[in-house]
Amino acid sequence: MRQVVVAGIGQTVFGKFLHRGVRSLAEEALSSAIADSGIGYEQIDVTYFANALSGLVTGQETIRGQVALRNTGVMGRPIINVDNACASGSTAFHLAWLSVASGQADVALAIGAEKLTHEDKSVTFGAFASGVDVEERARLQMEAPQGHSVFMDIYAERARRYMEFSGATPKDFALVCVKSRQAASMNEWAQFRSPVTVDEVLGSRMISAPLTLNMCSPIADGAAAAILVSEEFAQRAGAPHVYVKACALVSANKDGLGPTCAERAAKAAYDTAGLGPEDIHVAEVHDASAAAEIMLYERLGFAAPGRGVSLLRAGDTSVGGRLPVNPGGGLLSRGHPVGATGIAQIIELTTHLRGTAGARQREGAKAALAECSGGQLGADSALAAATILTNFK
Numbered sequence: 001m002r003q004v005v006v007a008g009i010g011q012t013v014f015g016k017f018l019h020r021g022v023r024s025l026a027e028e029a030l031s032s033a034i035a036d037s038g039i040g041y042e043q044i045d046v047t048y049f050a051n052a053l054s055g056l057v058t059g060q061e062t063i064r065g066q067v068a069l070r071n072t073g074v075m076g077r078p079i080i081n082v083d084n085a086c087a088s089g090s091t092a093f094h095l096a097w098l099s100v101a102s103g104q105a106d107v108a109l110a111i112g113a114e115k116l117t118h119e120d121k122s123v124t125f126g127a128f129a130s131g132v133d134v135e136e137r138a139r140l141q142m143e144a145p146q147g148h149s150v151f152m153d154i155y156a157e158r159a160r161r162y163m164e165f166s167g168a169t170p171k172d173f174a175l176v177c178v179k180s181r182q183a184a185s186m187n188e189w190a191q192f193r194s195p196v197t198v199d200e201v202l203g204s205r206m207i208s209a210p211l212t213l214n215m216c217s218p219i220a221d222g223a224a225a226a227i228l229v230s231e232e233f234a235q236r237a238g239a240p241h242v243y244v245k246a247c248a249l250v251s252a253n254k255d256g257l258g259p260t261c262a263e264r265a266a267k268a269a270y271d272t273a274g275l276g277p278e279d280i281h282v283a284e285v286h287d288a289s290a291a292a293e294i295m296l297y298e299r300l301g302f303a304a305p306g307r308g309v310s311l312l313r314a315g316d317t318s319v320g321g322r323l324p325v326n327p328g329g330g331l332l333s334r335g336h337p338v339g340a341t342g343i344a345q346i347i348e349l350t351t352h353l354r355g356t357a358g359a360r361q362r363e364g365a366k367a368a369l370a371e372c373s374g375g376q377l378g379a380d381s382a383l384a385a386a387t388i389l390t391n392f393k
């Protein structure tokens, strides 16, 4: 396998843009990734276009990439549509990495764009329900979601189990939100940038106990793009060198038993990179709910089982801490335009490894981990991706 370098990154601001379509979002993210890389549109050999739910919201259910990118310079060469639920962006990134690593392409584009807002909110909530397998929906009687995404019921159930197991409290989940907003207040691309207090989070509308409004990832539109190149190409182009050391993708176990998708994806990535959790300086994880972030500290090996809360309470995972987690605000505050999220995580980490993350920079960052989960199958996510980036070879 060849060494692969992240040579260009670009995104839109995430938020609710009722009157903006997938095409305009994708064009903006792509043109800023092109500008960042100094690489021409015509040099892109292959494009992986991530989008999970917009088809259900806008009615454009197939050829979404070709439609979104029809006015750009990537047309004429392969555009491959990627739908892997909330990990669609990470999957597009995985495929782009594979194309370059295998020698099939010198330059590959991973782009994710999502349009979730709709005048009729039940359309958006209905689209989210498609990410849960139908048997699970029936078990949880979630066929007709009312006022929120079915995922928040699933994440609430997980949070309740975790509280019992670890002794974590809703106040801990609120602390995740406070940390997340503090980080997002420094991120010009984030959906929610104003700070919140623990009391405000606990006092916000109950969505699915124990998760209040602020503890749920929001509905967002947005796009993000990353251009991956071979190391030789990067040297010729003079691109900054952020290496993709490992890029693992796993699906749920057949019997639903054993380690979770996130644990297995992280283990595969650590093994490939020859690194362990102790080597990671900064991480972006799939905080679809505030409680999920704490559980992920444990699944990714940052804390022992049941001990994730200690890491949070000590401030280790805040901006300025030993291991900032979600320094871009995560899904909770940067926003979660599903197909774009996995690539936005890569963008955030790339800025830390380049040393250009400004006020939220993890000083001395050399290795970074992104984890993204997708869908729901039985008791676990349907899939998870883990990527390790470094600024050394």
Ligand SMILES: CC(=O)SCCNC(=O)CCNC(=O)[C@H](O)C(C)(C)COP(=O)(O)OP(=O)(O)OC[C@H]1O[C@@H](n2cnc3c(N)ncnc32)[C@H](O)[C@@H]1OP(=O)(O)O
Pocket: 086, 121, 128, 147, 148, 149, 150, 151, 152, 192, 207, 213, 214, 215, 216, 217, 218, 219, 288, 332, 336, 373, 374, 375
């Ligand atoms: C594998 C996975 O990734 S699973 C995750 C997939 N994603 C999801 O499931 C999405 C989950 N989220 C939701 O279902 C919805 O965002 C809800 C139910 C939490 C909120 O629904 P909305 O219809 O957006 O909220 P609503 O319109 O009632 O918002 C009221 C206000 O709260 C704000 N708000 C909405 N969500 C949030 C949030 N997470 N945090 C803080 N404020 C929020 C809105 O901006 C709005 O403010 P405004 O009145 O100033 O504009």
